[in-house]
Amino acid sequence: FDTEDEAMAAAEAHIRALAAGLAERAGTDQARIEIARDIRVATIEGERSFVEAIVVATATGRPRIAS
Known part of the structure; x- marks a missing residue:
């Protein structure tokens, strides 16, 4: 990444997607x-x-x- 802000945004998007997937599986x-x-x-x-x-x-x- 060229900037710290770009790197942090990518890291947060990635970890958010991982957490959402794990929560759904749970x-x-x-x-x-x-x-x-x-x-x-x-x-x-x-x-x-x-x-x-x-x-x-x-x-x-x-x-x-459950319905």
């Missing part, structure tokens, strides 16, 4: 997905430098009701 079709990120940067010679990011998705939802 039995919910209306999962609420929350994203948390921990971004590590370093300042070298006065310039911010991206080091790493940890992106975590948490999906919650009620089970589907």
Whole structure:
């Protein structure tokens, strides 16, 4: 990725899709997905430098009701 923002957007979209798929397999079709990120940067010679990011998705939802 050319920018940190592009990389973070792609990471969040990917992890959101994974969490939604796992939530659906677990039995919910209306999962609420929350994203948390921990971004590590370093300042070298006065310039911010991206080091790493940890992106975590948490999906919650009620089970589907059988009809």
